[in-house]
Amino acid sequence: MCLAIPAKVVAIDEAGENATVQLGEVRKQVSLALVDGVMLGEYVLIHVGYALNKVSEDEAQKTLELFAQAGVSP
C-alpha cells in the first residue's frame, strides 16, 4: 500500500500543478500538490498519482558507498 517508486520529471505544466514523470518507457501524469520547487530532470517518489518527495542524488550516492564499505570495515 505504501509502495512508492522513484521516477524522473520530464515535463511540468504551466501552472506548476502537475508533472509528467517517466519510469522506463512509461510516462504518467502526477500531481505536484504535495511538493514544492520540483525541477525538470529531478527524481520524485510517486505514490497513488502524487509526487511525495524529491529523491536526493547525493544521499543515494552516500548510501551506496555505505553498502560498499560494509564488508570492509571492522
Added chain:
Amino acid sequence: MKYVDEFRQHRLARQLAAAIRQEADPTRQYHLMEFCGGHTHAIFRYGVQDLMPDNVKFVHGPGCPVCVLPIGRIDEAIHLVEAHDVILCTYGDLLRVPASGRKSLIKVKAAGGDVRMVYSTQDALRIARENPDREVVFFAIGFETTTPPSAVALQQAKAEGLKNFSLFCNHVLTPAAIQNILESPEVRELGTVSIHGFFGPSHVSSIIGSRPYEFFAEEFRRPVVIAGFEPLDVMQSALMLIRQLNEGRYEVENEYTRVVTREGNQKAQRLVGEVFELRRSFEWRGLGQVPYSALKIKRDYEELDAEKRFPIPVSQASDVKGCECPSILRGVKRPTDCKLFGTVCTPENPMGSCMVSSEGACAAYWSYGRFREPAQRSA
C-alpha cells in the same frame, strides 16, 4: 531503473550478508520487527531471511493497512453501495478482502453494485465530476503515506463545490500502532514475543520524518532504523540495528536518507492537519481498539464526510473462525501456524486479510516462503 537497480545489486548483498554474519554475536538473539508490509514483501521476495544467520530473525508487524482494517468497516462500505446506491471508489487492494456473509467489494460489483477501482484520489474526483447526478464516495484507507492525497482531494472538492463527492475516512497512524505493540502484554509481561529492534517505515517516514520515533526508542529502549524498501536497504538497516544492539544503544537512525529527513514533508503534514483530526479510538484487526490511532474529517469539511452524509449502521463483524490474522498481525504467530493457511485460505480464495494484500505476511509466505518452512506445516 535509477534508484532501484543499484539497491538490488547481488555483489553488495553478499558483502552485507557477510558483514552481518561477522558482526552478529552468536550468543544472543536479534528479533527485528519490520512494521511495514512493504518490508515484509521485500524480505520474502528477495530471500533476505535466507542470507541472515540463524539468530537474526524478522518479526512481521501490522503495517499493512488492508490487513488491519476490521471487517466491520468493509461491511459499512458495502452498505453504502447496496443501501445508498453510491459509486464507491477505492484502491484495488481492498476489493477482495472478505467481509461478513461471504461478501467482498468485488462480489458486490459482480452483483451489479457500482464499485470502481481507482489509482488516485484524482480519479475519484473525475468520476464525481462526470456523474453529477450520482453520489460518489471515496473509500479511503492507508497510513500517513496515503493520507495527504486524500487531504488534497477534500480541499479540491471543497474549492470546486463538488457536492456529490464524499470521503469514507479510514486513515490510520503508525506511531500509535507501534506503541500499542510495545505496550501489549505479549511483549511487556508474557515475553511470548520478543522484539529487540524496529525497522522504521520507508514512505510513512518520508511524510512524518524520523522525529516521531525518537519517543519509542527512548521510552521502550529499542533501536529504530528507518529503512528503504529495496533489499539492500533492509540488509544495511539490519546491520545498523545489530550494531546498536551490540553497543547497547537505542537510537533512531536513518538509512533511507535519500528520501527521509528528520522533519519529513512539512507541506503534506500541514495539508493533513487542515483537513483531518484525531479520532478518540479506532478498531484495528489484531490490535483491537487503539486510542488516538486514526484520523477523521474535521468539522470544516464535514459536508464531505461520508459518515455524516449517509446513515451507516455500525457493523460488529468478527473474523472467520480459525483465521489467525489477528495474532499474525501482532507478531505472536507465523502464517504457517494457521490451520487455514494454504488449505482453504490462498490468494485465489482468501479467508483473511493477510492473504489478500501482497504485503500481508500470509501472501508473502505463500508466494515466496511456503516451501522454506515445511516442518511446522506437516506437524
